[in-house]
Amino acid sequence: MFGLFKKKSEKEKLQLQYEKLMKEAHTLSTTNRKMSDQKTYDAEQIMKQLEQLN
Secondary structure (H helix, E strand, O other), X not given: OHHHHOOOOHHHHHHHHHHHHHHHHHHHOOOOHHHHHHXXXXXXXXXXXXXXXX
């Protein structure tokens, strides 16, 4: 209950953004391969940022 108003750290924000992009890439993979590849590339860039934070 006390963590209700706690702000997310930069690492948590990037992790959520990575998961969102990978989910979008997966759904696009059946209809638009080019967009799926772009989303995957964007997700990989975010993963690199996450690794730099560690």
